[in-house]
Amino acid sequence: MEVAAGGGCGAGPPLLLSDSEQQCYSELFARCAGASSGGPGPGPPEATRVAPGTATAAAGPVADLFRASQLPPETLHQITELCGAKRVGYFGPTQFYIALKLIAAAQSGLPVRTESIKCELPLPRFGMAKSDGEMRFGNPAELHGKKVQIPYLPTEKNSLKRMDDEDKQQESQSPTMSPLASPPSSPPHYQRVSLSHGYSKLRSGTEQMHPAPYETRQPIGQPEGSSSEGPGVKPLHRQASLIRSFSVERELQDNNSNYPDEPWRITEEQREYYVNQFRSLQPDPSSFISGSVAKNFFTKSKLSIPELSYIWELSDADCDGALTLPEFCAAFHLIVARKNGYPLPEGLPPTLQPEYLQAAFPKSKWECTIFDSYSESMPANQQPCDLNRMEKTSVKDMADFPVPTQDVTTGDDKQALNSTANEPSPKDVAEDTASKDCNSLKARPRSRSYSSTSIEETMKRGENPPTPPPRPQKTHSRASSLDLNKVFQPSVPAANSGLLPPPPALPPRPCPTQSEPVSEADLHPQLNRAPSQAAESSPKKDAPHAQPPSKPIRRKFRPENQTMESQESAAAVGGAASAAMVKPHPTVQKQSSKQKKAIQTAIRKNKEANAVLARLNSELQQQLKEVHQERIALENQLEQLRPVTVL
Amino acid sequence: MAVCIAVIAKENYPLYIRSTPTENELKFHYMVHTSLDVVDEKISAMGKALVDQRELYLGLLYPTEDYKVYGYVTNSKVKFVMVVDSSNTALRDNEIRSMFRKLHNSYTDVMCNPFYNPGDRIQSRAFDNMVTSMMIQVC
Numbered sequence: 141m142e143v144a145a146g147g148g149c150g151a152g153p154p155l156l157l158s159d160s161e162q163q164c165y166s167e168l169f170a171r172c173a174g175a176s177s178g179g180p181g182p183g184p185p186e187a188t189r190v191a192p193g194t195a196t197a198a199a200g201p202v203a204d205l206f207r208a209s210q211l212p213p214e215t216l217h218q219i220t221e222l223c224g225a226k227r228v229g230y231f232g233p234t235q236f237y238i239a240l241k242l243i244a245a246a247q248s249g250l251p252v253r254t255e256s257i258k259c260e261l262p263l264p265r266f267g268m269a270k271s272d273g274e275m276r277f278g279n280p281a282e283l284h285g286k287k288v289q290i291p292y293l294p295t296e297k298n299s300l301k302r303m304d305d306e307d308k309q310q311e312s313q314s315p316t317m318s319p320l321a322s323p324p325s326s327p328p329h330y331q332r333v334s335l336s337h338g339y340s341k342l343r344s345g346t347e348q349m350h351p352a353p354y355e356t357r358q359p360i361g362q363p364e365g366s367s368s369e370g371p372g373v374k375p376l377h378r379q380a381s382l383i384r385s386f387s388v389e390r391e392l393q394d395n396n397s398n399y400p401d402e403p404w405r406i407t408e409e410q411r412e413y414y415v416n417q418f419r420s421l422q423p424d425p426s427s428f429i430s431g432s433v434a435k436n437f438f439t440k441s442k443l444s445i446p447e448l449s450y451i452w453e454l455s456d457a458d459c460d461g462a463l464t465l466p467e468f469c470a471a472f473h474l475i476v477a478r479k480n481g482y483p484l485p486e487g488l489p490p491t492l493q494p495e496y497l498q499a500a501f502p503k504s505k506w507e508c509t510i511f512d513s514y515s516e517s518m519p520a521n522q523q524p525c526d527l528n529r530m531e532k533t534s535v536k537d538m539a540d541f542p543v544p545t546q547d548v549t550t551g552d553d554k555q556a557l558n559s560t561a562n563e564p565s566p567k568d569v570a571e572d573t574a575s576k577d578c579n580s581l582k583a584r585p586r587s588r589s590y591s592s593t594s595i596e597e598t599m600k601r602g603e604n605p606p607t608p609p610p611r612p613q614k615t616h617s618r619a620s621s622l623d624l625n626k627v628f629q630p631s632v633p634a635a636n637s638g639l640l641p642p643p644p645a646l647p648p649r650p651c652p653t654q655s656e657p658v659s660e661a662d663l664h665p666q667l668n669r670a671p672s673q674a675a676e677s678s679p680k681k682d683a684p685h686a687q688p689p690s691k692p693i694r695r696k697f698r699p700e701n702q703t704m705e706s707q708e709s710a711a712a713v714g715g716a717a718s719a720a721m722v723k724p725h726p727t728v729q730k731q732s733s734k735q736k737k738a739i740q741t742a743i744r745k746n747k748e749a750n751a752v753l754a755r756l757n758s759e760l761q762q763q764l765k766e767v768h769q770e771r772i773a774l775e776n777q778l779e780q781l782r783p784v785t786v787l
Numbered sequence: 788m789a790v791c792i793a794v795i796a797k798e799n800y801p802l803y804i805r806s807t808p809t810e811n812e813l814k815f816h817y818m819v820h821t822s823l824d825v826v827d828e829k830i831s832a833m834g835k836a837l838v839d840q841r842e843l844y845l846g847l848l849y850p851t852e853d854y855k856v857y858g859y860v861t862n863s864k865v866k867f868v869m870v871v872d873s874s875n876t877a878l879r880d881n882e883i884r885s886m887f888r889k890l891h892n893s894y895t896d897v898m899c900n901p902f903y904n905p906g907d908r909i910q911s912r913a914f915d916n917m918v919t920s921m922m923i924q925v926c
Contacts, residue, residue: 431899431900431901432901434901435901435902438902445902446902446910448902449900449902449903449910449911450911450912452900452901452902453900453911453912453913456899456900459895459896459899460899461899461900461901486912
């Protein structure tokens, strides 16, 4: 049955018709088609353009039938637009079926949109009893045909124009493909996009049609939500089995046509990506991105300012000039969609609403992970955790991950670390989180240990921790051996951050409540070395991140490519994370060395860039010289010729 | 209700002006323009006191036979001017005030958009929708 409805349609049936619907529609279609063949010429001229072999219903009896449905004429116009008859200029079987379904939808009070036809609907009712309709059809269709001609004239003109545009593309497609293409909502864009036929032309063609359905969309926000939920539930089963419902790379069109809001749905992978970008701007996932920061970031996407302004308007739901994480994701998603050619919606789609995003992709999950990590670390350091929380609340605006500025800020690091440390292990990690994990892992455990020791100083555990601050004094007090001082001094600058405990003294100083960490401390440096190497590569990756996210498509590939790389580092990270949980602090030293390495890599990069530019410069100079020489040669020739002309 | 709504910048050029399209809009533009003088007058009169004491709502600027013109100034010297049909006798001062308040709120929402440069024309669709809703309420 569906096959029949699909006709020659190759990409999967867009329509789901029940048995009764199928029967009814085919009957009606036969009647209309039969009437057209029986009736004389008043069928619109487009009928002649119909590809031979496909049955079409002439506009006369079809218009008749539609009017019999007792819908207002504007609705009927919309329906004819939506079903694509105007587009192709004739009522083929698919168009007809879609139109009938839309009529049924309109009659049951649903808005006239393509989504309405996805759900189960009663059969469309036609004002005159069917028998009357039949009689009407049987009647000389001329009269009706002529009456109908007039309202269809303007539409004919449009369809004429559209035929010029669309014909070229649609000739290669089967005619029944057009209804899929015609409804000017987003899913058909997939069809077109995937077919990659004169993409810009198609887009311009559909954009003309946008105002009409969008107008119906706007006032009907509520029923739209409910009606799209209905069809959404059914196709969701399908979607669940699909990996990616929204494919920026223009794959997967057949899945997407089922759920109309698909382009506005954020997939897991995209979500990860957006979250990472958010973190790159603002480490705390529960806090805001200010307007200016967001502006700079989004301006890199190279969209025009009015469009960005509009996207902001859509996504900043509370109009506070700052973006929370769900708002940011929505904005990013809209930007990505726009860059891939989707027209911006009139209102924020339901799948991009902040509440929806928070529910669907639990941001609360992160907070749970934060608490989870806290609970894990609880056995290690009970009181320090409280202090850490206080630190976390006090410090929200840490700018850069790999450069924790000690003390309080590292507390924030720690919290963010714990949240991300738990995330990578279960999921595939985009490079960003992996790199940040590497960096922050080292940062946080060190900081934690540091703060824990400081706390314990105050708490007066009376064990090793209190000793470090006095130690330097001890060295000073000893004062006798200059060697010892020299030993300490170089390490103190290496510590680099004003931390009191000199690095050499650190190893023998495990976390106070634990003796186990001592053994792990040995493991830790080794693990740290592995991630530190990853960290070297990661700063390089960080730099590309600073590059405009104007290439979100490529960036999506990048995370995919680099998930492989990052998985290895993630494994190391995961190992380090578990060891780092309890965290001794030889990492203070590692931290400073890591900073050094970061600086070194940055230096290296700059040198490379410098070298490249220098090479470029020299090449250009060469070219300049050559051009100069040519010019001189030409001038010489000119002079040689000149005396001839003068004479 | 409102027949014409205009947002004028501090330098007295329009950031946004919209009228119901039934009649020639030029007339409304002219009325708004002339009303700016009255606004300035009111501001300067009140402005001798501290700015804090100055009320934002200016009230009826001047009545013509067909229309009444109301004014509102923000603290950043952005002026809202509203032209109302005189036949709407039911329109009370409170309602005008509430309309201006709504305008002001929408304007601040526009300002919150980091992509909006102060001094640009207002092209926000949300602002448009709000103004449209105000203008066709009575219809």
